[in-house]
Amino acid sequence: MTTTALDRRTSLSIFERMLMMRHFEEAVIHLYKQGRFVSHYHIYIGQEATGGAVLEALGEEDLICTTHRNHGHIIGRGCDPNRAMAEILGRATGFNGGRGGTLHITDPSRGFLSTSAIVGGCAGLATGAGYGIKIKHEPHVAVGFFGDGSLEEGLVIECFNIAALWKLPVVYVCENNSPGAMGPLQGGYPTATTATDSFTRLPAAYGIHCLKVDGTDISAVHAAAIEAVQRCRGGNGPVFIEAFTTRWPGSSPLWPELATVTDLNEAWDPARIAGPNADWLRHHDPLLRAARELVAAGYASHDELMARDKDARTRIAAAANFAIESPMPAPATVSDHVFA
Amino acid sequence: MPSPRTATYRAAVLEALFGEMRLDDSVILMGEDVGVAGGVFKQTEGLFAQFGGERVIDTPISEAGAFGIAVGAAMTGQRPVFEVMFGDFITLIMDQLVNQAAKINYMSAGQFSVPLVVRTAVGIGGNLGPQHSQSLHAWPAHIPGLKVVMPSTPADAKGLMAAAIRDDGPVVFFEDRMLYNVRDAVPDGDYVVPIGSADIKRTGRDVTIIATGRMVHVALAAAELLAKEDISAEVIDPRSLVPLDVDTLVASVKKTSRAVVVDSGYRQYGVTGEIAATVAEHAFDWLDAPVIRISGADVPIPFSKSLEPLVLPDAQRLARDAAALVRGQR
Numbered sequence: 010m011t012t013t014a015l016d017r018r019t020s021l022s023i024f025e026r027m028l029m030m031r032h033f034e035e036a037v038i039h040l041y042k043q044g045r046f047v048s049h050y051h052i053y054i055g056q057e058a059t060g061g062a063v064l065e066a067l068g069e070e071d072l073i074c075t076t077h078r079n080h081g082h083i084i085g086r087g088c089d090p091n092r093a094m095a096e097i098l099g100r101a102t103g104f105n106g107g108r109g110g111t112l113h114i115t116d117p118s119r120g121f122l123s124t125s126a127i128v129g130g131c132a133g134l135a136t137g138a139g140y141g142i143k144i145k146h147e148p149h150v151a152v153g154f155f156g157d158g159s160l161e162e163g164l165v166i167e168c169f170n171i172a173a174l175w176k177l178p179v180v181y182v183c184e185n186n187s188p189g190a191m192g193p194l195q196g197g198y199p200t201a202t203t204a205t206d207s208f209t210r211l212p213a214a215y216g217i218h219c220l221k222v223d224g225t226d227i228s229a230v231h232a233a234a235i236e237a238v239q240r241c242r243g244g245n246g247p248v249f250i251e252a253f254t255t256r257w258p259g260s261s262p263l264w265p266e267l268a269t270v271t272d273l274n275e276a277w278d279p280a281r282i283a284g285p286n287a288d289w290l291r292h293h294d295p296l297l298r299a300a301r302e303l304v305a306a307g308y309a310s311h312d313e314l315m316a317r318d319k320d321a322r323t324r325i326a327a328a329a330n331f332a333i334e335s336p337m338p339a340p341a342t343v344s345d346h347v348f349a
Numbered sequence: 350m351p352s353p354r355t356a357t358y359r360a361a362v363l364e365a366l367f368g369e370m371r372l373d374d375s376v377i378l379m380g381e382d383v384g385v386a387g388g389v390f391k392q393t394e395g396l397f398a399q400f401g402g403e404r405v406i407d408t409p410i411s412e413a414g415a416f417g418i419a420v421g422a423a424m425t426g427q428r429p430v431f432e433v434m435f436g437d438f439i440t441l442i443m444d445q446l447v448n449q450a451a452k453i454n455y456m457s458a459g460q461f462s463v464p465l466v467v468r469t470a471v472g473i474g475g476n477l478g479p480q481h482s483q484s485l486h487a488w489p490a491h492i493p494g495l496k497v498v499m500p501s502t503p504a505d506a507k508g509l510m511a512a513a514i515r516d517d518g519p520v521v522f523f524e525d526r527m528l529y530n531v532r533d534a535v536p537d538g539d540y541v542v543p544i545g546s547a548d549i550k551r552t553g554r555d556v557t558i559i560a561t562g563r564m565v566h567v568a569l570a571a572a573e574l575l576a577k578e579d580i581s582a583e584v585i586d587p588r589s590l591v592p593l594d595v596d597t598l599v600a601s602v603k604k605t606s607r608a609v610v611v612d613s614g615y616r617q618y619g620v621t622g623e624i625a626a627t628v629a630e631h632a633f634d635w636l637d638a639p640v641i642r643i644s645g646a647d648v649p650i651p652f653s654k655s656l657e658p659l660v661l662p663d664a665q666r667l668a669r670d671a672a673a674l675v676r677g678q679r
Contacts, residue, residue: 072425106458122424123453133414133445137421137459144377144403145426164444167414174409345457347493349462349517 053081378430508542
């Protein structure tokens with residue numbers, strides 16, 4: 010059984026971020042199935058260890074850019090789940106006043122930039138934020154979260170070149186969740202649309218320091234994030250982290266399905282794991298893995314973890330209610346904010 | 350009385366850049382060859398020496414990436430002026446311009462603004478061929494959230510560049526490099542022309558000629574030809590395409606009852622169609638004839654000296670068509 014190299018405080022902090030992310034996403038799927046919102050939406054289940062551990066390594070002043078798969082990053086950063094859920098339901102109380110929806114949730118007060126749903130778009134914004142940090146001589150970093158698909162967009166490659174040339178303090182976090190394989194273990198990628206056998210070749214071509222980690226391992230991700238952030242703060246230029254996860258089965262169909270439902274007891278009582286996705290739960294669920302590691306390290310008992318789980322569920326249920334009861338944006342405001 | 354202070358169009362824009370960069374440390378300039386080289390047409394000469402490499406930045410030939418970076422910088426405290434070397438290359442920044450810069454203020458419900466300027470130089474008539482001669486101002490003008498300005502004189506160029514930099518949102522600034530050496534009166538010091546204000550460049554009674562960018566000069570030349578035929582043309586320069594100063598245009602057409610719109614972009618789905626329809630909507634009952642449109646032909650701009658002029662509006666044709674309009678001949 011794996012354990013964690015992190016200390017108790019850090020491990021529990023990451024775990025709590027992950028609990029909030031997980032329950033938020035399950036609630037989103039429920040709300041969609043209830044017809045509370047209409048949209049194509051993207052779920053972060055299965056990637057919580059990556060987001061949680063990276064966000065744990067950041068400071069309050071660091072800047073973050075994410076993508077259409079933003080819910081995990083927003084919740085993991087500690088942004089108000091009420092306002093995030095309200096945005097997904099298109100309500101006036103949402104972070105974007107209902108104007109952006111699931112694809113564009115942002116909270117500048119917590120360091121988020123505009124959230125781009127154009128694949129690759131966040132690379133430009135994060136790199137630009139890094140430029141601003143550099144010329145203001147601030148000790149902060151800009152983090153861009155994106156998926157493996159982003160590396161097919163030319164913009165991202167152009168940003169690598171410029172970030173490397175100008176030594177910008179940008180951490181590029183590539184969350185490679187391509188279905189089926191762990192790249193380094195199987196020697197390649199299953200994506201049919203890239204001719205490279207390793208995505209890190211692309212940033213490495215520009216001399217960018219690259220790290221590859223198991224995206225379900227909170228210790229490994231946290232260590233990589235700390236190394237990246239320290240390199241950036243030291244003025245050494247950008248860092249690229251590739252974090253591997255196995256795509257959650259619920260994110261495989263065109264629209265998300267609730268393919269698995271979280272039961273923390275499965276972490277210490279694996280005989281309970283059943284169903285068509287048992288293998289994913291046993292071997293690829295980062296939340297169950299983190300729970301097992303916390304127990305193995307003696308950092309928390311089953312009951313303590315279940316209590317935290319219950320807290321997260323309660324907070325998310327309140328967020329869903331808040332969203333459902335929030336008003337829709339007033340029609341008279343439809344043209345607000347076209348111009349600054 | 351001493352003659353007014355004059356400057357070239359190129360120098361006037363530079364004056365605005367120097368002035369704004371001195372006033373506000375957050376103003377930065379990015380583009381290809383804008384720094385050390387001072388611009389391939391010397392349009393940014395001296396800025397690098399004055400402000401240094403952190404504020405005057407030479408980018409690689411990566412318009413999309415570099416502009417995406419400009420958008421990110423604009424959201425986090427800078428006020429970038431981003432140069433696109435040739436107006437045709439605005440196509441390369443389109444996603445960052447349309448799907449990011451134009452929409453970020455709206456999508457974030459006003460939490461972010463994107464205070465940047467895209468500066469690009471167009472210039473039909475320089476024998477540069479189809480990919481280096483276009484004026485694509487209709488494209489950004491079509492996108493909610495973008496302001497678009499197109500100065501025709503040195504003073505307007507200085508004033509609108511200052512206004513564009515001070516605007517808290519994205520502004521696309523189209524200049525015409527064929528006007529770079531035109532010299533005219535330019536106010537000294539701090540000078541701002543409000544975005545969204547048209548300017549009557551020549552008053553008249555018989556026909557309103559609405560002209561954009563370099564076509565203002567074509568229109569003024571046509572007005573001279575028309576004057577010889579006792580036709581008095583009023584030439585209006587919208588100066589801003591978005592927002593458009595509809596009131597000034599309509600007031601003129603109500604006075605003259607006839608309108609011609611002249612623009613150097615392609616005709617199909619272009620600026621002349623937008624302005625003509627707007628004028629017709631507001632001034633239909635005052636019009637004695639349909640609004641006519643004179644624009645670039647719907648043809649890629651050819652290289653050869655014998656072909657290129659055929660696809661551009663010229664003063665003779667404009668005068669002839671305006672005269673026919675006034676005389677009721679169509």
